[in-house]
Amino acid sequence: xxxxxxxxxxxxxxxxxxxxxxxxxxxxxxxxxxxxxxxxxxxxxxxxxxxxxxxxxxxxxxxxxxxxxxxxxxxxxxxxxxxxxxxxxxxxxxxxxxxxxxxxxxxxxxxxxxxx
Amino acid sequence: xxxxxxxxxxxxxxxxxxxxxxxxxxxxxxxxxxxxxxxxxxxxxxxxxxxxxxxxxxxxxxxxxxxxxxxxxxxxxxxxxxxxxxxxxxxxxxxxxxxxxxxxxxxxxxxxx
Numbered sequence: 001x002x003x004x005x006x007x008x009x010x011x012x013x014x015x016x017x018x019x020x021x022x023x024x025x026x027x028x029x030x031x032x033x034x035x036x037x038x039x040x041x042x043x044x045x046x047x048x049x050x051x052x053x054x055x056x057x058x059x060x061x062x063x064x065x066x067x068x069x070x071x072x073x074x075x076x077x078x079x080x081x082x083x084x085x086x087x088x089x090x091x092x093x094x095x096x097x098x099x100x101x102x103x104x105x106x107x108x109x110x111x112x113x114x115x116x
Numbered sequence: 117x118x119x120x121x122x123x124x125x126x127x128x129x130x131x132x133x134x135x136x137x138x139x140x141x142x143x144x145x146x147x148x149x150x151x152x153x154x155x156x157x158x159x160x161x162x163x164x165x166x167x168x169x170x171x172x173x174x175x176x177x178x179x180x181x182x183x184x185x186x187x188x189x190x191x192x193x194x195x196x197x198x199x200x201x202x203x204x205x206x207x208x209x210x211x212x213x214x215x216x217x218x219x220x221x222x223x224x225x226x227x228x229x
Contacts, residue, residue: 031215035217041221042219042220042221043160043205043207043217043219044219045216045217045218048215048216056216091159091160095215103147103148103165104148104150104162104165105150105162105209105215105217106162107152107159107160107161107162108159109158109159110159110160112157
């Protein structure tokens with residue numbers, strides 16, 4: 001069964017360092033998302049991406065964050081200068097068009113980011 | 117602004133019990149609602165998706181219902197097993213084009229053998 005894959009599964013970094021989290025969405029999906037979950041808190045929407053551009057972003061997604069789809073398969077989240085409060089589990093998700101899947105989102109296993 | 121609340125926050129039951137998890141949302145203008153399972157430190161596994169036009173969906177021992185007008189959904193788990201122990205998350209998919217999910221905090225379920 002097709003699945004969303006994320007790497008790395010866990011990354012530890014020093015405050016101020018740049019981090020890139022990688023995702024390979026399901027191959028025929030068109031819409032891509034990043035969510036994050038700080039320990040003990042709700043899952044939060046960060047950004048949605050369609051047709052090679054950001055379609056919506058949350059207040060969390062400030063200038064320190066960026067997303068890219070550099071080729072036909074990868075979808076990346078970059079954090080330019082990490083802060084302690086960026087420590088969280090980051091989830092990538094993707095979906096197909098409405099009519100085929102009723103808007104169901106499929107999630108990866110997550111990338112745990114620890115900022116020291 | 118859409119808010120999603122899940123009750124109870126935690127639940128501990130003996131094996132074999134039938135149980136109900138509750139999810140409520142403040143804005144009834146939703147496209148669909150998804151229930152997820154999350155094991156500790158792990159990813160998000162989709163369990164059931166209910167379209168706004170549907171009343172319920174079933175998968176094995178799981179049954180999810182939706183009452184959009186009252187802003188409520190329930191997840192019913194029949195004959196619970198220790199392997200069902202996890203956190204169950206409810207997420208509402210808005211009516212906007214981007215289909216972003218708004219999440220509840222989850223119900224942490226422990227099924228004791």
